[in-house]
Amino acid sequence: MQNSTDNPSSRNYDVVVGGGSVAGLAFAAEASKRGLGVLVLEEDKEIGEPEKCDGLVSLQELRRYAMPEKSCIQSRVIKGVVFSPSGRKASLDASHLDVVVIDRSAFDKQLAGNAEAWGAEVRLGARVTGVEERPDGVKVSAGGDVFSCSYYVDATGPTGVMKFNRDGLVPTAKYEVEGDWFTDGVVEVYTDQEKYPGFFAWVIPRGPGIAKVGAAGFGINAAKALEAFLAERDSKIVSKVACTIYVGGPIEQFVSGRTVYVGESAGQVKPTTAGGIPSSVAGGVIAARWVSDSVMLKDPSLVLRYQPDWSGRYGKEYRLMTRLRHIYENLSNSDLDKLVATLERPKVAAKLASGSFDFHASAALSALGVKGLLQLAGVLVSSEAKQALSSLVRPSGSKES
Ligand SMILES: Cc1cc2nc3c(=O)[nH]c(=O)nc-3n(C[C@H](O)[C@H](O)[C@H](O)COP(=O)(O)OP(=O)(O)OC[C@H]3O[C@@H](n4cnc5c(N)ncnc54)[C@H](O)[C@@H]3O)c2cc1C
Structure with a gap:
């Protein structure tokens, strides 16, 4: 992995990927494996940091595209409990759903290592500042560098999707806390339309005595809502992150000219819970297959098959999730x-x-x-x-x- 200042250059690549997180890195690994020259530009200085995601995921789906190494798995979930505003609760047995809590930072690093092992270059501290499409290719600017490529893959997450659907972004606060009021293996969801309009608060233990706790809702101050939630529960706050989650559904076109959107920037995130790890990894892998075919066979029409391919697996379910939302x-x-x-x-x-x-x-x-x-x-x-x-x-x- 290189720092953006290590080796300034203007090389040609088949694909430049903006965003070195799950979707962009899954794309890079698959496309490099298929023989493409791939450069990943990640604005942060370390892959996976700062960690924004809680890593609650079912391996049933994720293993189809990228199985997390054992060392990434923090906890196994056996039960989910949904609380109503008046304190009623429904316990749901999750022991057969293969749900785990993963260390997102470690998983992202695993994917980056995989992409590099297949020959992709990953540059850190490199923010994409311009994308210019020309008839013969794309020029991607990052700081003082300009890279030429056949395709630009936008894997910039919320930054990317914001261009299409700002209304689908929900203000969110996510803290890591220590406490004894939750149980490892039991995920809790707290619904209340006054406190968390259109969303909920959640507790995802990642081991005994330590949990990822969050709150999100349209039009609220999420940090205040989470502080109020924690005020009723004896907790030591270990870390704090303010961010957004996306629930607006897939964007209309995953491919526009020579730009290909993958992961959250394509809206490949569940409209119900905003869980997006498997479907974003899938977006990266499926896009890489069609972009590779398109480059190798010099047939630009092939890249258009990416969207129907992804939608064939997730489209119907995501439309239903949008209605449930x-x-x-x-x-x-x-x-x-x-x-x-x-x-x-x-x-x-x-x-x-x-x-x-x-x-x-x-x-x-x-x-x-x-x-x-x-x-x-x-x-x-x-x-x-x-x-x-x-x-x-x-x-x-x-x-x-
Ligand atoms: C608080 C929270 C909790 C979540 N919990 C879960 C969960 O438990 N389970 C689940 O399945 N999903 C969860 N999600 C959703 C999940 O994190 C996303 O769906 C997933 O990370 C999307 O991956 P991505 O690669 O598309 O984008 P992201 O992970 O958002 O990555 C985008 C990357 O692009 C980089 N970037 C942005 N702009 C530029 C630029 N101009 N140049 C270069 N780099 C750039 C960013 O630094 C980042 O690394 C959660 C999200 C949040 C916010």
Whole structure:
């Protein structure tokens, strides 16, 4: 790995990647493996630092694209507990969902090492400041350097997606805390539309006595919301990060001219929970396959196959997650109490326990079933959420009775 000042140059590459995190590094490894000359430009001075993500992930999906080394795994999750605003709780058995907490910084470093082992160059402290598309290629500027390439891959995360959908970004605060009020292996989610509008607060233990704790919500001061949450729980704060999460869904076009968007900059993040590690890694790997074919076979049309390929796996689920998000944003606190009561039902909980963490929208609908969904819609206060929920079980175009 080089520092941007070590070796200023203007070399030619097949691809320059802006952003050295999971999506950009997964792209770099796969494209280098397929024989492309790849340069990754990362603005931070160290891969994986500062660590913004909590690393809650199911290996069921991630192992298809990049399996974290054992040393990256901090904890195994056996249970999830969802709290309603009035303190009702639903416990969900996660022991069969292969959910773990990973050290994101270590995982990013693993991916960087992998990309370099295949021949990619990774430059640190190198911020992309300009991308100029020309008929014969792209010029990418970073500080005083200009790099020529056939394709520019935008893997800049929130910075990239902000250009397309600012409204999908939610203010977030994430602290690491020490305490004895949580249990290793048990992830907690706290819903409350007044405290965390459209989102929630969470506790993800990463070992005995230490947890990643966060709060996010539209239009709130997330740090204040998290401080209030922690004020009720005896905690020693170890570190603090203020950031944003993205829930706006995939952008319209993953490829624009010679620029290819991967990971969060393409909106490849769950619209429900903002979890984006597997789908962003997948975005990087799938894009790399088509960009490589496009360069090797000198056929620019091939790169356009990346979007349908990614969408073939995630598109339907993400559209469903977007609809569930819309419903969630319209729920009142008393609706949330009813929702949590529904999740408590043994039949629903049992079905969720054998569902999928990554495709949880489909899993939730199948667990509730048509009857359960209509029953839930019947007791909700919010008429918009009621209608939206009922529409999930009615074929489009059918009339309400
Ligand atoms: C608080 C929080 C908690 C989260 N928890 C989870 C979780 O538990 N599980 C999960 O699956 N997902 C989680 N996510 C989401 C997950 O972190 C993202 O979906 C994932 O990191 C997206 O990867 P990426 O490579 O696309 O972008 P990012 O990880 O955002 O990386 C973008 C990279 O680009 C660099 N960059 C930006 N601009 C430039 C530039 N101009 N030039 C050069 N480099 C640049 C940045 O420094 C960064 O390294 C969480 C996110 C947050 C904010």
